[in-house]
Amino acid sequence: MEGRVAGDEQGPAKEVPPSASLAERIEWLIQNMWPSGVPAPRNNVETAGAIAAGSDEAISSTTVWKLRTGRQDNPQFKTLTALASFFGVPIGYFGFSSESEPIGEELTLKALRREIGAGDIRTEVLRALVDLSPQTRSVVEEMILAAARADRTPSNRDDEPGTD
Template sequence: MSNKTEEIAPGATLADKVEWLIRNLWPADAQPPRNNVETAAAIANSTGEDISSTTVWKLRTGRQENPQLKTLRALATFFGVPIGYFGRPSETAPIDEDITLKALRRDVEHGIIRPEVLRALVDLSPEARWVVDEMILSAAEADRRRQAAP
């Protein structure tokens, strides 16, 4: 599981969203999963909803684009997100932003991002912020390419 916050791209698929949740909003009180079996077990143990490792695999790989409502409810409950997060991309932008901020807050609380870094970002001039924005976006793109490489 990654400790960094990854971007939710506009138009993200259900698979992208599920993967993002697993990487960025895994509950702090749950053992990080090493595979789909452990992911399914953690969700089932936490929510009481029986979800199989095959379902988790299908969701993560985009092989299941229209899961049952009870599956989406279990995911929403486990990750602490509104069920609307799984809706159409054109309708979820405000939810995506809220969830991204939730992931950032969690990373600050766990010392992954230092609070003084966020405070310094707020204090920067608009020009300096633009430079930092470009650096972060470039680093994120390079990281995605690196992770996608075989």
């Protein structure tokens, strides 16, 4: 599960709302945009170590804890720069830009692409979607959303292999 912290079974990434707090934004990054190839952290010490190693900026586990819990909502610019660098997001993601809503949508799509992988959706299917009329695309969109809602219901989760 690339881009996810180990043990996260919440399903597809949800978009970060424009009104999200700094703590919510940072937690979303950790849960959805964790770089592939970097072992998933089990605690704030490992999170801080990975960010420091990946961004060449010292960040303490206490700072990570404060940011994740909302006890610190005005970090140093170098801390935000380290987070942006590590997670590959623009500094504006943290709410210092009027563009925060489009950035959130862009990151949600990026996280989704990482989650489903390149081979999970065939290219010819995507091409076929592009060729559909707007009305047919709307029907397909509703079908996909209905399937996603049905898949999230507890009764469907009980039918999954290995849940006995």
